[in-house]
Amino acid sequence: MDQILILDFGSQYTQLIARRLRSLRIYCEILPFRTPVEEILARGPKGIILSGGPSSVCDKGAPVSDPAILSLGIPVLGICYGMQLIAREMGGKVQKALKREYGHSGLKVRGVSALFRGVPKDLKVWMSHGDEVKAAPYGFSVTAGTPDVPVAAMECADRGLYSVQFHPEVHHTCHGGKILDNFARRICGYRERWTPASFLDEAVAGIKKQVGQNSVICALSGGVDSSVAAVLVHRAIGKRLYCIFVDTGLLRFGDRERMKKVFLKKFRFNLKIVDASKIFLSRLKGVTSPERKRKIIGHAFIEVFESEAKKIKGAKFLAQGTLYPDVIESVSVKGPSAVIKSHHNVGGLPDKMGLALVEPLRFLFKDEVRELGRSLKIPEEVLMQHPFPGPGLAIRVLGDVTAERLAILGKADLIMREEIQAFGWYSRIWQSFCVLLPTKTVGVMGDERSYENVIAVRCVESVDGMTADWSQLPYELMRRISARIVSEVKGVNRIVYDITSKPPATIEWE
Numbered sequence: 001m002d003q004i005l006i007l008d009f010g011s012q013y014t015q016l017i018a019r020r021l022r023s024l025r026i027y028c029e030i031l032p033f034r035t036p037v038e039e040i041l042a043r044g045p046k047g048i049i050l051s052g053g054p055s056s057v058c059d060k061g062a063p064v065s066d067p068a069i070l071s072l073g074i075p076v077l078g079i080c081y082g083m084q085l086i087a088r089e090m091g092g093k094v095q096k097a098l099k100r101e102y103g104h105s106g107l108k109v110r111g112v113s114a115l116f117r118g119v120p121k122d123l124k125v126w127m128s129h130g131d132e133v134k135a136a137p138y139g140f141s142v143t144a145g146t147p148d149v150p151v152a153a154m155e156c157a158d159r160g161l162y163s164v165q166f167h168p169e170v171h172h173t174c175h176g177g178k179i180l181d182n183f184a185r186r187i188c189g190y191r192e193r194w195t196p197a198s199f200l201d202e203a204v205a206g207i208k209k210q211v212g213q214n215s216v217i218c219a220l221s222g223g224v225d226s227s228v229a230a231v232l233v234h235r236a237i238g239k240r241l242y243c244i245f246v247d248t249g250l251l252r253f254g255d256r257e258r259m260k261k262v263f264l265k266k267f268r269f270n271l272k273i274v275d276a277s278k279i280f281l282s283r284l285k286g287v288t289s290p291e292r293k294r295k296i297i298g299h300a301f302i303e304v305f306e307s308e309a310k311k312i313k314g315a316k317f318l319a320q321g322t323l324y325p326d327v328i329e330s331v332s333v334k335g336p337s338a339v340i341k342s343h344h345n346v347g348g349l350p351d352k353m354g355l356a357l358v359e360p361l362r363f364l365f366k367d368e369v370r371e372l373g374r375s376l377k378i379p380e381e382v383l384m385q386h387p388f389p390g391p392g393l394a395i396r397v398l399g400d401v402t403a404e405r406l407a408i409l410g411k412a413d414l415i416m417r418e419e420i421q422a423f424g425w426y427s428r429i430w431q432s433f434c435v436l437l438p439t440k441t442v443g444v445m446g447d448e449r450s451y452e453n454v455i456a457v458r459c460v461e462s463v464d465g466m467t468a469d470w471s472q473l474p475y476e477l478m479r480r481i482s483a484r485i486v487s488e489v490k491g492v493n494r495i496v497y498d499i500t501s502k503p504p505a506t507i508e509w510e
Protein backbone atom coordinates (compact mmCIF):
# COMPACT_ATOMS: atom_id res chain seq x y z
CA MET A 1 0.00 0.00 0.00
CA ASP A 2 1.32 3.44 -0.95
CA GLN A 3 1.92 5.76 1.97
CA ILE A 4 3.26 9.15 2.97
CA LEU A 5 5.26 9.35 6.19
CA ILE A 6 5.04 12.33 8.50
CA LEU A 7 7.97 12.90 10.83
CA ASP A 8 6.71 14.56 13.99
CA PHE A 9 8.65 17.45 15.48
CA GLY A 10 6.03 18.04 18.16
CA SER A 11 3.64 20.47 16.50
CA GLN A 12 0.12 20.68 17.84
CA TYR A 13 -0.91 20.39 14.18
CA THR A 14 0.89 17.13 13.30
CA GLN A 15 -2.25 15.07 13.70
CA LEU A 16 -4.07 17.52 11.50
CA ILE A 17 -1.62 16.87 8.66
CA ALA A 18 -2.43 13.18 8.92
CA ARG A 19 -6.17 13.76 9.12
CA ARG A 20 -6.09 16.11 6.18
CA LEU A 21 -4.18 13.62 4.02
CA ARG A 22 -6.44 10.76 5.04
CA SER A 23 -9.50 12.83 4.15
CA LEU A 24 -7.92 13.27 0.72
CA ARG A 25 -7.83 9.46 0.60
CA ILE A 26 -4.07 9.36 0.99
CA TYR A 27 -2.76 6.85 3.53
CA CYS A 28 -0.15 8.25 5.89
CA GLU A 29 1.42 7.50 9.23
CA ILE A 30 3.17 9.65 11.81
CA LEU A 31 6.59 8.61 13.08
CA PRO A 32 8.92 10.26 15.59
CA PHE A 33 11.42 12.64 13.99
CA ARG A 34 14.30 10.42 15.10
CA THR A 35 13.11 7.39 13.11
CA PRO A 36 16.21 5.85 11.49
CA VAL A 37 16.57 6.15 7.72
CA GLU A 38 16.62 2.34 7.34
CA GLU A 39 13.20 2.10 8.97
CA ILE A 40 11.86 4.81 6.70
CA LEU A 41 13.25 3.11 3.62
CA ALA A 42 11.86 -0.25 4.73
CA ARG A 43 8.37 1.25 4.61
CA GLY A 44 8.89 2.44 1.05
CA PRO A 45 7.05 5.77 1.41
CA LYS A 46 6.08 7.77 -1.65
CA GLY A 47 6.90 10.97 0.18
CA ILE A 48 7.96 12.40 3.54
CA ILE A 49 6.55 15.39 5.39
CA LEU A 50 8.53 17.12 8.12
CA SER A 51 6.02 18.62 10.55
CA GLY A 52 6.14 21.88 12.42
CA GLY A 53 7.30 22.00 16.00
CA PRO A 54 7.67 24.28 19.01
CA SER A 55 11.49 24.42 18.93
CA SER A 56 13.80 26.80 17.09
CA VAL A 57 16.34 25.32 14.69
CA CYS A 58 18.66 28.07 15.92
CA ASP A 59 18.73 26.59 19.42
CA LYS A 60 21.25 24.06 20.57
CA GLY A 61 19.70 20.64 20.99
CA ALA A 62 16.81 21.41 18.61
CA PRO A 63 15.29 18.19 17.25
CA VAL A 64 16.78 17.04 13.96
CA SER A 65 16.16 13.97 11.86
CA ASP A 66 18.90 12.22 9.94
CA PRO A 67 19.95 14.66 7.16
CA ALA A 68 20.24 11.65 4.81
CA ILE A 69 16.45 11.85 4.52
CA LEU A 70 16.90 14.81 2.22
CA SER A 71 18.93 12.84 -0.29
CA LEU A 72 17.04 9.55 -0.53
CA GLY A 73 15.41 10.58 -3.79
CA ILE A 74 12.03 10.53 -1.99
CA PRO A 75 10.21 13.90 -2.19
CA VAL A 76 10.14 15.82 1.08
CA LEU A 77 7.78 18.60 2.17
CA GLY A 78 8.86 20.68 5.15
CA ILE A 79 6.16 22.58 7.00
CA CYS A 80 7.14 25.51 9.27
CA TYR A 81 9.84 23.99 11.53
CA GLY A 82 10.32 21.37 8.79
CA MET A 83 11.01 24.18 6.31
CA GLN A 84 13.55 25.81 8.56
CA LEU A 85 15.24 22.47 9.04
CA ILE A 86 15.53 21.91 5.29
CA ALA A 87 16.83 25.48 4.85
CA ARG A 88 19.50 24.99 7.50
CA GLU A 89 20.56 21.52 6.35
CA MET A 90 20.86 22.65 2.74
CA GLY A 91 22.95 25.72 3.56
CA GLY A 92 20.30 28.45 3.67
CA LYS A 93 19.97 31.08 6.37
CA VAL A 94 17.42 30.86 9.18
CA GLN A 95 16.87 33.69 11.59
CA LYS A 96 15.04 33.98 14.86
CA ALA A 97 12.19 36.45 14.43
CA LEU A 98 11.87 39.24 16.99
CA LYS A 99 8.31 38.25 17.66
CA ARG A 100 6.25 35.18 16.91
CA GLU A 101 3.88 35.55 13.97
CA TYR A 102 0.52 33.94 14.64
CA GLY A 103 -2.63 34.17 12.57
CA HIS A 104 -3.77 34.94 9.05
CA SER A 105 -1.46 36.24 6.38
CA GLY A 106 -1.79 36.98 2.66
CA LEU A 107 0.38 34.71 0.49
CA LYS A 108 1.52 35.61 -3.02
CA VAL A 109 2.55 32.68 -5.17
CA ARG A 110 5.36 33.32 -7.65
CA GLY A 111 6.41 31.48 -10.78
CA VAL A 112 5.30 27.95 -11.56
CA SER A 113 5.35 25.27 -8.89
CA ALA A 114 3.77 21.82 -8.89
CA LEU A 115 2.93 22.41 -5.23
CA PHE A 116 0.68 25.35 -6.07
CA ARG A 117 -0.94 23.93 -9.25
CA GLY A 118 -4.62 24.89 -9.35
CA VAL A 119 -4.23 27.25 -6.40
CA PRO A 120 -4.92 31.00 -6.81
CA LYS A 121 -1.88 33.30 -6.90
CA ASP A 122 -3.18 35.20 -3.88
CA LEU A 123 -4.41 33.24 -0.92
CA LYS A 124 -5.08 33.46 2.78
CA VAL A 125 -2.80 31.25 4.86
CA TRP A 126 -2.31 30.45 8.55
CA MET A 127 1.04 31.24 10.13
CA SER A 128 2.39 30.19 13.50
CA HIS A 129 6.15 30.54 13.75
CA GLY A 130 9.07 32.20 15.48
CA ASP A 131 11.96 31.56 13.06
CA GLU A 132 11.99 32.34 9.38
CA VAL A 133 14.14 31.62 6.35
CA LYS A 134 16.14 34.73 5.45
CA ALA A 135 17.97 33.24 2.48
CA ALA A 136 16.95 30.14 0.56
CA PRO A 137 19.71 27.56 0.06
CA TYR A 138 21.67 27.51 -3.19
CA GLY A 139 19.67 25.86 -5.96
CA PHE A 140 16.31 26.61 -4.33
CA SER A 141 13.74 28.95 -5.81
CA VAL A 142 11.41 31.04 -3.71
CA THR A 143 7.87 30.18 -4.77
CA ALA A 144 5.79 32.32 -2.43
CA GLY A 145 6.04 35.18 0.04
CA THR A 146 3.89 37.24 2.41
CA PRO A 147 4.32 40.92 3.33
CA ASP A 148 6.21 39.90 6.50
CA VAL A 149 7.92 36.75 5.29
CA PRO A 150 9.50 37.08 1.84
CA VAL A 151 10.52 33.40 1.80
CA ALA A 152 7.21 31.75 2.70
CA ALA A 153 7.69 28.81 0.32
CA MET A 154 10.75 27.48 -1.48
CA GLU A 155 11.69 24.43 -3.46
CA CYS A 156 14.35 22.57 -5.30
CA ALA A 157 12.26 20.47 -7.67
CA ASP A 158 15.30 18.63 -9.06
CA ARG A 159 16.01 17.17 -5.64
CA GLY A 160 12.35 16.78 -4.71
CA LEU A 161 12.61 19.20 -1.78
CA TYR A 162 9.64 21.49 -1.04
CA SER A 163 8.76 23.61 1.91
CA VAL A 164 6.21 26.07 3.21
CA GLN A 165 6.37 28.39 6.18
CA PHE A 166 2.57 28.42 6.63
CA HIS A 167 0.35 25.52 7.71
CA PRO A 168 -1.56 23.96 4.80
CA GLU A 169 -3.11 21.42 7.20
CA VAL A 170 -5.01 24.07 9.18
CA HIS A 171 -8.45 24.85 7.78
CA HIS A 172 -7.82 28.62 7.99
CA THR A 173 -5.38 28.15 5.10
CA CYS A 174 -7.37 28.40 1.88
CA HIS A 175 -6.67 25.57 -0.58
CA GLY A 176 -4.44 23.87 2.02
CA GLY A 177 -5.91 20.50 1.04
CA LYS A 178 -5.09 21.15 -2.60
CA ILE A 179 -1.48 21.94 -1.69
CA LEU A 180 -1.13 18.70 0.28
CA ASP A 181 -2.86 16.78 -2.51
CA ASN A 182 -0.47 18.31 -5.05
CA PHE A 183 2.47 17.20 -2.95
CA ALA A 184 1.24 13.63 -2.56
CA ARG A 185 -0.23 12.98 -6.00
CA ARG A 186 1.61 15.30 -8.41
CA ILE A 187 5.01 15.39 -6.78
CA CYS A 188 5.24 12.03 -4.99
CA GLY A 189 3.15 10.10 -7.50
CA TYR A 190 0.76 8.68 -4.90
CA ARG A 191 -1.83 6.85 -7.01
CA GLU A 192 -4.23 4.98 -4.75
CA ARG A 193 -7.53 6.06 -3.31
CA TRP A 194 -7.32 4.90 0.27
CA THR A 195 -10.47 4.44 2.31
CA PRO A 196 -10.99 2.91 5.74
CA ALA A 197 -12.93 0.12 4.00
CA SER A 198 -9.89 -0.72 1.87
CA PHE A 199 -8.26 -1.47 5.19
CA LEU A 200 -10.87 -4.10 6.05
CA ASP A 201 -9.45 -7.15 4.24
CA GLU A 202 -5.96 -6.35 5.42
CA ALA A 203 -7.13 -5.90 9.02
CA VAL A 204 -9.07 -9.19 8.98
CA ALA A 205 -6.05 -11.03 7.55
CA GLY A 206 -3.81 -9.39 10.18
CA ILE A 207 -6.06 -10.50 13.04
CA LYS A 208 -6.21 -14.09 11.68
CA LYS A 209 -2.45 -14.19 11.45
CA GLN A 210 -1.88 -12.73 14.92
CA VAL A 211 -4.44 -14.87 16.73
CA GLY A 212 -3.97 -18.20 14.94
CA GLN A 213 -6.26 -20.82 16.48
CA ASN A 214 -6.41 -19.06 19.87
CA SER A 215 -9.36 -17.25 21.43
CA VAL A 216 -9.81 -13.55 22.10
CA ILE A 217 -11.63 -11.76 24.91
CA CYS A 218 -13.14 -8.31 24.50
CA ALA A 219 -14.60 -5.90 27.04
CA LEU A 220 -17.46 -4.65 24.92
CA SER A 221 -18.84 -1.35 26.16
CA GLY A 222 -21.17 -0.71 23.25
CA GLY A 223 -19.32 2.52 22.39
CA VAL A 224 -18.12 3.19 18.85
CA ASP A 225 -14.53 2.00 19.25
CA SER A 226 -15.04 -1.25 21.11
CA SER A 227 -18.02 -2.10 18.88
CA VAL A 228 -16.12 -1.65 15.61
CA ALA A 229 -13.04 -3.44 16.99
CA ALA A 230 -15.17 -6.37 18.15
CA VAL A 231 -17.11 -6.71 14.87
CA LEU A 232 -13.82 -6.66 12.99
CA VAL A 233 -12.30 -9.36 15.21
CA HIS A 234 -15.54 -11.33 14.93
CA ARG A 235 -15.30 -11.14 11.15
CA ALA A 236 -11.84 -12.68 11.43
CA ILE A 237 -12.34 -15.43 14.03
CA GLY A 238 -16.11 -15.72 14.60
CA LYS A 239 -17.10 -17.60 17.76
CA ARG A 240 -13.56 -17.66 19.09
CA LEU A 241 -14.20 -14.06 20.13
CA TYR A 242 -15.71 -13.92 23.62
CA CYS A 243 -17.25 -10.56 24.52
CA ILE A 244 -18.08 -9.47 28.03
CA PHE A 245 -20.41 -6.56 28.71
CA VAL A 246 -20.41 -5.37 32.30
CA ASP A 247 -23.66 -3.71 33.30
CA THR A 248 -22.43 -1.40 36.04
CA GLY A 249 -25.90 -0.11 36.83
CA LEU A 250 -24.49 3.28 35.81
CA LEU A 251 -25.60 3.07 32.18
CA ARG A 252 -28.17 5.10 30.31
CA PHE A 253 -31.68 3.81 29.78
CA GLY A 254 -31.72 1.58 26.73
CA ASP A 255 -27.97 0.81 26.61
CA ARG A 256 -28.32 -2.78 27.74
CA GLU A 257 -31.22 -3.50 25.38
CA ARG A 258 -29.28 -2.08 22.48
CA MET A 259 -26.37 -4.39 23.27
CA LYS A 260 -28.70 -7.36 23.07
CA LYS A 261 -30.34 -6.18 19.87
CA VAL A 262 -27.14 -5.41 18.01
CA PHE A 263 -24.59 -7.91 19.25
CA LEU A 264 -26.70 -10.92 20.24
CA LYS A 265 -29.49 -10.75 17.66
CA LYS A 266 -27.83 -9.08 14.69
CA PHE A 267 -24.21 -10.17 14.88
CA ARG A 268 -24.77 -13.36 16.92
CA PHE A 269 -21.77 -12.75 19.13
CA ASN A 270 -20.59 -14.94 21.95
CA LEU A 271 -21.63 -12.24 24.40
CA LYS A 272 -21.98 -12.50 28.13
CA ILE A 273 -23.91 -9.71 29.82
CA VAL A 274 -22.90 -9.49 33.47
CA ASP A 275 -25.22 -7.66 35.83
CA ALA A 276 -22.82 -6.20 38.38
CA SER A 277 -24.89 -3.19 39.41
CA LYS A 278 -25.16 -4.32 43.02
CA ILE A 279 -21.37 -4.45 43.41
CA PHE A 280 -20.89 -1.00 41.90
CA LEU A 281 -23.70 0.63 43.85
CA SER A 282 -22.64 -0.83 47.19
CA ARG A 283 -19.04 0.31 46.70
CA LEU A 284 -20.12 3.80 45.74
CA LYS A 285 -22.32 4.20 48.80
CA GLY A 286 -21.56 7.47 50.56
CA VAL A 287 -18.76 8.38 48.12
CA THR A 288 -18.94 11.95 46.83
CA SER A 289 -15.43 12.71 45.54
CA PRO A 290 -15.27 12.49 41.71
CA GLU A 291 -11.80 10.97 41.76
CA ARG A 292 -12.74 8.38 44.38
CA LYS A 293 -15.75 7.44 42.30
CA ARG A 294 -13.54 6.91 39.25
CA LYS A 295 -11.04 4.79 41.19
CA ILE A 296 -13.74 2.63 42.76
CA ILE A 297 -15.49 2.09 39.45
CA GLY A 298 -12.20 1.36 37.66
CA HIS A 299 -11.19 -1.24 40.23
CA ALA A 300 -14.60 -2.86 40.41
CA PHE A 301 -14.70 -3.06 36.63
CA ILE A 302 -11.38 -4.85 36.43
CA GLU A 303 -12.40 -7.22 39.21
CA VAL A 304 -15.71 -8.17 37.58
CA PHE A 305 -14.19 -8.42 34.13
CA GLU A 306 -11.28 -10.53 35.32
CA SER A 307 -13.44 -13.00 37.16
CA GLU A 308 -15.60 -13.46 34.03
CA ALA A 309 -12.60 -13.65 31.75
CA LYS A 310 -11.06 -16.41 33.85
CA LYS A 311 -14.03 -18.59 32.98
CA ILE A 312 -13.00 -18.46 29.33
CA LYS A 313 -10.37 -21.12 29.10
CA GLY A 314 -7.43 -20.82 26.78
CA ALA A 315 -7.88 -17.17 25.76
CA LYS A 316 -4.54 -15.57 24.96
CA PHE A 317 -5.61 -12.22 23.55
CA LEU A 318 -7.56 -9.14 24.54
CA ALA A 319 -9.17 -7.03 21.81
CA GLN A 320 -9.23 -3.29 22.37
CA GLY A 321 -10.49 -0.35 20.35
CA THR A 322 -7.33 1.76 20.73
CA LEU A 323 -7.32 4.57 18.15
CA TYR A 324 -4.49 6.27 16.29
CA PRO A 325 -4.40 9.47 18.42
CA ASP A 326 -3.53 7.34 21.49
CA VAL A 327 -0.81 5.54 19.55
CA ILE A 328 0.66 8.84 18.34
CA GLU A 329 0.48 10.26 21.84
CA SER A 330 2.63 7.42 23.14
CA VAL A 331 5.36 7.89 20.50
CA SER A 332 5.24 11.67 20.23
CA VAL A 333 8.04 13.99 21.32
CA LYS A 334 5.81 15.77 23.80
CA GLY A 335 5.88 15.01 27.48
CA PRO A 336 2.79 13.79 29.27
CA SER A 337 0.26 16.50 29.94
CA ALA A 338 -1.11 17.22 33.40
CA VAL A 339 -3.79 14.85 34.64
CA ILE A 340 -7.03 16.75 35.07
CA LYS A 341 -9.22 13.67 35.50
CA SER A 342 -7.94 10.14 35.81
CA HIS A 343 -10.09 8.69 33.06
CA HIS A 344 -11.21 5.18 33.60
CA ASN A 345 -10.83 2.77 30.73
CA VAL A 346 -9.75 -0.83 30.43
CA GLY A 347 -6.12 0.08 29.73
CA GLY A 348 -4.88 -1.64 32.88
CA LEU A 349 -6.32 -5.02 31.97
CA PRO A 350 -3.74 -6.82 29.83
CA ASP A 351 -0.81 -6.19 32.16
CA LYS A 352 -2.57 -7.89 35.01
CA MET A 353 -4.04 -10.70 32.98
CA GLY A 354 -1.02 -11.59 30.88
CA LEU A 355 -2.96 -11.28 27.63
CA ALA A 356 -1.50 -10.00 24.38
CA LEU A 357 -3.35 -7.11 22.75
CA VAL A 358 -5.27 -7.16 19.50
CA GLU A 359 -5.79 -3.55 18.46
CA PRO A 360 -7.18 -3.56 14.92
CA LEU A 361 -8.05 0.16 14.91
CA ARG A 362 -4.68 1.45 16.02
CA PHE A 363 -4.04 3.26 12.74
CA LEU A 364 -7.44 4.89 12.39
CA PHE A 365 -8.95 8.20 13.45
CA LYS A 366 -12.43 8.33 14.94
CA ASP A 367 -14.25 9.40 11.77
CA GLU A 368 -12.48 6.61 9.89
CA VAL A 369 -13.58 4.08 12.51
CA ARG A 370 -17.17 5.18 11.89
CA GLU A 371 -16.69 4.78 8.16
CA LEU A 372 -15.23 1.31 8.66
CA GLY A 373 -18.13 0.50 11.00
CA ARG A 374 -20.54 1.40 8.21
CA SER A 375 -18.88 -1.01 5.83
CA LEU A 376 -19.21 -3.67 8.56
CA LYS A 377 -22.96 -2.92 8.65
CA ILE A 378 -22.93 -1.71 12.25
CA PRO A 379 -26.15 0.28 12.86
CA GLU A 380 -26.00 4.09 12.84
CA GLU A 381 -27.39 4.25 16.38
CA VAL A 382 -24.13 2.64 17.54
CA LEU A 383 -21.78 4.55 15.22
CA MET A 384 -23.24 8.01 15.70
CA GLN A 385 -23.83 7.90 19.45
CA HIS A 386 -22.32 10.59 21.63
CA PRO A 387 -19.26 9.63 23.72
CA PHE A 388 -20.20 8.20 27.10
CA PRO A 389 -17.65 8.12 29.93
CA GLY A 390 -16.55 4.84 31.50
CA PRO A 391 -17.79 5.80 35.01
CA GLY A 392 -21.17 6.52 33.41
CA LEU A 393 -23.96 8.23 35.29
CA ALA A 394 -21.99 8.03 38.57
CA ILE A 395 -20.15 11.22 37.60
CA ARG A 396 -23.40 12.85 36.49
CA VAL A 397 -25.20 12.22 39.75
CA LEU A 398 -23.24 14.81 41.70
CA GLY A 399 -22.50 13.77 45.25
CA ASP A 400 -23.94 10.55 46.63
CA VAL A 401 -24.90 7.93 44.01
CA THR A 402 -28.03 6.00 44.92
CA ALA A 403 -30.37 3.81 42.87
CA GLU A 404 -33.11 6.38 43.36
CA ARG A 405 -31.01 9.29 42.12
CA LEU A 406 -29.72 7.22 39.20
CA ALA A 407 -33.31 6.50 38.20
CA ILE A 408 -34.22 10.22 38.27
CA LEU A 409 -31.22 11.09 36.13
CA GLY A 410 -31.80 8.17 33.76
CA LYS A 411 -35.37 9.27 33.03
CA ALA A 412 -34.42 12.91 32.51
CA ASP A 413 -31.53 11.91 30.27
CA LEU A 414 -33.77 9.74 28.10
CA ILE A 415 -36.28 12.56 27.63
CA MET A 416 -33.53 14.99 26.70
CA ARG A 417 -32.15 12.56 24.10
CA GLU A 418 -35.59 11.89 22.64
CA GLU A 419 -36.26 15.59 22.22
CA ILE A 420 -32.85 16.36 20.72
CA GLN A 421 -33.30 13.51 18.25
CA ALA A 422 -36.84 14.55 17.38
CA PHE A 423 -35.57 18.07 16.70
CA GLY A 424 -32.85 16.73 14.36
CA TRP A 425 -30.05 18.11 16.54
CA TYR A 426 -28.42 14.92 17.78
CA SER A 427 -25.72 14.70 15.10
CA ARG A 428 -24.92 18.43 15.42
CA ILE A 429 -23.85 17.95 19.02
CA TRP A 430 -20.67 16.30 20.31
CA GLN A 431 -22.17 15.34 23.63
CA SER A 432 -25.49 15.90 25.36
CA PHE A 433 -26.42 14.79 28.84
CA CYS A 434 -28.19 15.66 32.06
CA VAL A 435 -26.58 16.18 35.44
CA LEU A 436 -28.44 15.73 38.72
CA LEU A 437 -27.34 18.43 41.14
CA PRO A 438 -26.86 17.71 44.85
CA THR A 439 -29.21 20.46 45.90
CA LYS A 440 -32.92 21.12 46.08
CA THR A 441 -34.84 24.22 45.15
CA VAL A 442 -38.29 25.55 45.87
CA GLY A 443 -40.98 25.41 43.23
CA VAL A 444 -44.72 25.54 42.91
CA MET A 445 -46.66 22.66 41.43
CA GLY A 446 -50.41 23.12 41.20
CA ASP A 447 -51.15 25.05 44.37
CA GLU A 448 -48.50 23.26 46.35
CA ARG A 449 -45.01 24.29 47.31
CA SER A 450 -42.42 21.79 46.13
CA TYR A 451 -38.86 21.31 47.28
CA GLU A 452 -37.18 19.11 44.69
CA ASN A 453 -34.11 18.36 42.59
CA VAL A 454 -32.45 20.42 39.88
CA ILE A 455 -31.34 18.93 36.56
CA ALA A 456 -28.65 20.66 34.53
CA VAL A 457 -28.62 20.03 30.78
CA ARG A 458 -25.22 20.10 29.11
CA CYS A 459 -24.84 20.08 25.31
CA VAL A 460 -21.48 20.84 23.74
CA GLU A 461 -19.88 21.04 20.35
CA SER A 462 -16.33 19.80 20.00
CA VAL A 463 -13.94 18.12 17.59
CA ASP A 464 -12.05 15.90 19.99
CA GLY A 465 -13.30 16.64 23.50
CA MET A 466 -10.13 18.59 24.31
CA THR A 467 -11.91 21.91 23.94
CA ALA A 468 -15.63 22.49 23.66
CA ASP A 469 -18.25 25.15 23.21
CA TRP A 470 -21.76 24.99 24.62
CA SER A 471 -24.36 24.36 21.95
CA GLN A 472 -26.71 27.18 21.13
CA LEU A 473 -29.81 25.01 21.13
CA PRO A 474 -32.99 26.50 19.70
CA TYR A 475 -35.19 27.94 22.48
CA GLU A 476 -38.08 25.75 21.37
CA LEU A 477 -35.97 22.64 21.88
CA MET A 478 -34.88 23.85 25.31
CA ARG A 479 -38.46 24.60 26.19
CA ARG A 480 -39.58 21.09 25.24
CA ILE A 481 -36.78 19.40 27.17
CA SER A 482 -37.50 21.45 30.25
CA ALA A 483 -41.29 21.10 30.11
CA ARG A 484 -41.18 17.33 29.59
CA ILE A 485 -38.62 16.62 32.30
CA VAL A 486 -40.40 18.59 35.02
CA SER A 487 -43.77 17.15 34.13
CA GLU A 488 -42.67 13.53 33.59
CA VAL A 489 -39.88 12.96 36.09
CA LYS A 490 -41.03 12.85 39.67
CA GLY A 491 -38.66 14.62 42.02
CA VAL A 492 -37.47 17.34 39.59
CA ASN A 493 -38.85 20.89 39.63
CA ARG A 494 -36.15 22.94 37.92
CA ILE A 495 -34.00 22.70 34.77
CA VAL A 496 -30.91 24.82 34.07
CA TYR A 497 -28.72 24.94 30.96
CA ASP A 498 -24.93 24.97 31.24
CA ILE A 499 -23.41 27.82 29.22
CA THR A 500 -19.73 27.30 29.98
CA SER A 501 -17.13 26.36 27.41
CA LYS A 502 -14.11 24.10 27.98
CA PRO A 503 -11.80 25.59 29.15
CA PRO A 504 -12.40 26.92 31.75
CA ALA A 505 -15.00 24.24 32.62
CA THR A 506 -14.66 20.58 31.68
CA ILE A 507 -17.35 18.78 29.70
CA GLU A 508 -18.44 16.56 32.58
CA TRP A 509 -19.33 18.23 35.87
CA GLU A 510 -17.25 15.81 37.92
Ligand code: XMP
Nearest residue numbers: 341342343344387389390391465506507508
Ligand atom coordinates in the same frame (compact mmCIF):
# COMPACT_ATOMS: atom_id res chain seq x y z
P1 XMP B 1 -13.86 16.35 30.41
O1 XMP B 1 -14.95 16.26 31.44
O2 XMP B 1 -12.51 15.99 30.96
O3 XMP B 1 -14.20 15.22 29.36
O4 XMP B 1 -13.87 17.64 29.68
C1 XMP B 1 -13.63 15.07 28.10
C2 XMP B 1 -14.23 13.83 27.47
O5 XMP B 1 -13.88 12.68 28.24
C3 XMP B 1 -15.04 12.06 28.78
N1 XMP B 1 -14.71 11.65 30.15
C4 XMP B 1 -14.40 10.39 30.48
N2 XMP B 1 -14.32 9.28 29.74
N3 XMP B 1 -13.74 8.07 31.66
C5 XMP B 1 -14.01 8.10 30.34
O6 XMP B 1 -13.97 7.04 29.69
C6 XMP B 1 -13.77 9.15 32.46
O7 XMP B 1 -13.51 9.06 33.66
C7 XMP B 1 -14.14 10.37 31.84
N4 XMP B 1 -14.28 11.64 32.32
C8 XMP B 1 -14.63 12.41 31.25
C9 XMP B 1 -16.12 13.10 28.72
O8 XMP B 1 -17.41 12.50 28.67
C10 XMP B 1 -15.75 13.85 27.45
O9 XMP B 1 -16.17 13.15 26.31
